[in-house]
Amino acid sequence: MTVDESRGRASAWGADLPASEEQARERIMRAAERCYAEMGPARTKMTHIAAAAGIHRTTMYSYFPHREAVFDACYIRASRMIAEASEQCWDSDLPVLEQLVEACVEGLSIAREMPSMRVLLGPEGLPLAHAASTSEGWRSELSKVVGDRLAVGVATGEVRSDVAPNVLADWVTRVCLGLIDSPVSAEDGGDRMILKLFLTRSLRP
Structure with a gap:
């Protein structure tokens, strides 16, 4: 400057x-x-x-x-806050994919309580959130927060290696985006059960 x-x-x-x-x-x-x-x-x-x-x-x-860049930055900021709050879920002796499920469950709980995230992913914000998901900044943040963890799982043989960790992280986040506004009922097993069945089977070698 x-x-x-x-x-x-x-x-x-x-x-x-x-x-x-x-x-x-x-x-x-x-x-x-x-x-x-x-x-x-x-x-x-x-x-x-x-x-x-x-x-x-x-x-x-x-x-x-432009305004989309502001929305993108707000979305990344909120996502970072959620990731930081769920960081403790990765510090355990559980297998990587079980850590992932716990981090997702915790992140969903936090996201649903955050006024800013509810607005960002509400009916009007969701289309902009999907647009933000194509941005380089969003993908970099995603790769850093989730992709690096999955890369550890690839190295230890716990996570499939035929798909890049950042792509797997993209899959995970898109699943969680869908669950934020539509929680799984207790009768259907709740978020944890659905995530465990879907993520572990999809990401396992």
């Missing part, structure tokens, strides 16, 4: 200047989530987010090129 660009961003934020690029993006994402909750993701425009963040619309484009 040039000196002029840095000054331009500083003046755009006024006296409440973010301490870093990361902090600025975080403020914008929080503003976007407020707008999503009030108007729905589909009706939220860059001008709405800028107003909620207290900046000019043109400043928004210094951090995000």
Whole structure:
């Protein structure tokens, strides 16, 4: 970033200047989530987010090129929070695929309680979430959080090796996306039973 660009961003934020690029993006994402909750993701425009963040619309484009990029970033942020909260499920002596099932069950529970995730994956947000799933940023995050764990399972012979771990991680996340808004009833075995039957049989060598 040039000196002029840095000054331009500083003046755009006024006296409440973010301490870093990361902090600025975080403020914008929080503003976007407020707008999503009030108007729905589909009706939220860059001008709405800028107003909620207290900046000019043109400043928004210094951090995000379009509204889909903002949604993508919010989705990655929420996914990261869920992954961090379910991290403990991977620290056990269980086989890798059983760890995966427990991490998914915990992640689903957390996602259903998160207001931001409910909005992001609600009726209006779901199409944008599917669009976000094609982004490089989303795939990188997915590979880091789940793919690396599955790669360990491939190395130990617990997970199939004929499909790349990041692709397997994509499968897992798409299954969980479908379950967030449609929990499996207790009569049908609940989320854990369905995930155990489906994931272990699909990912086992």
